[in-house]
Amino acid sequence: MSGGARFITLEGIEGAGKSTLAATLATALEVRGQIVRTTREPGGTALAERIRDLVLQRDAETVAPEAETLLMFAARRIHLDNLVRPALARGEWVICDRFTDATRAYQGGGRGIDAAWIETLATAVQAGLEPGLTLLLDLPVELGLARAARRRGASGARIDRFEAETVAFFTRVRARYLEIARAAPQRVCVIDASATPETVQRAALAALERLR
Ligand SMILES: Nc1ncnc2c1ncn2[C@@H]1O[C@H](COP(=O)(O)OP(=O)(O)O)[C@@H](O)[C@H]1O
Numbered sequence: 110m111s112g113g114a115r116f117i118t119l120e121g122i123e124g125a126g127k128s129t130l131a132a133t134l135a136t137a138l139e140v141r142g143q144i145v146r147t148t149r150e151p152g153g154t155a156l157a158e159r160i161r162d163l164v165l166q167r168d169a170e171t172v173a174p175e176a177e178t179l180l181m182f183a184a185r186r187i188h189l190d191n192l193v194r195p196a197l198a199r200g201e202w203v204i205c206d207r208f209t210d211a212t213r214a215y216q217g218g219g220r221g222i223d224a225a226w227i228e229t230l231a232t233a234v235q236a237g238l239e240p241g242l243t244l245l246l247d248l249p250v251e252l253g254l255a256r257a258a259r260r261r262g263a264s265g266a267r268i269d270r271f272e273a274e275t276v277a278f279f280t281r282v283r284a285r286y287l288e289i290a291r292a293a294p295q296r297v298c299v300i301d302a303s304a305t306p307e308t309v310q311r312a313a314l315a316a317l318e319r320l321r
């Protein structure tokens with residue numbers, strides 16, 4: 110692992126509370142005088158956000174799981190080179206809403222893409238950079254989807270290719286996330302995301318303290 114101690118990734122299914130936590134964590138670090146970049150995947154830079162649009166948009170053309178996986182990693186490398194690595198090199202914190210664990214869980218667990226192939230791509234694209242800490246926001250699928258539906262109702266946004274997936278799909282995603290956490294307990298901290306936002310935030314800050 111190199112240089113990623115201040116690189117925090119947030120993971121979990123839709124509606125788990127990643128975006129909510131990203132904002133509160135950033136504020137908590139800023140209060141301590143840290144400079145924080147809050148970003149997301151796929152996307153995070155202008156070019157990578159264009160890949161995000163391509164991969165999320167529901168289109169007449171088929172996007173096979175293999176194509177989806179390659180687009181995710183293409184966006185990731187662009188994001189790492191143009192935003193994440195430069196920020197870390199300046200001594201800033203980077204809080205990233207989804208990273209490679211999302212590819213493992215969604216494309217691997219959800220879509221059935223070969224896990225070994227994902228690791229080969231991850232090794233090439235990350236070139237030794239790993240998050241210092243990953244917070245996995247875990248909650249029952251039905252609860253996450255209900256929260257996401259309520260949020261979407263409020264925003265009026267159109268449903269994307271992942272939001273259109275079934276409960277069975279997200280059940281596989283959640284299970285794969287938990288397997289990843291079991292296999293990497295040093296890096297991944299599982300947080301009960303069915304709790305109140307205050308409780309989730311407290312657990313996240315406690316995990317951050319252990320890192321420092
Ligand atoms: N711990 C929580 N308890 C209840 N509602 C929450 C909690 N965290 C987030 N929410 C709400 O659930 C919705 C989804 O949260 P969000 O942070 O957007 O999730 P994600 O980014 O993981 O999809 C939002 O409307 C948010 O306000």
Ligand SMILES: [Mg+2]
Pocket residue numbers: 127128129206
């Ligand atoms: Mg979000």
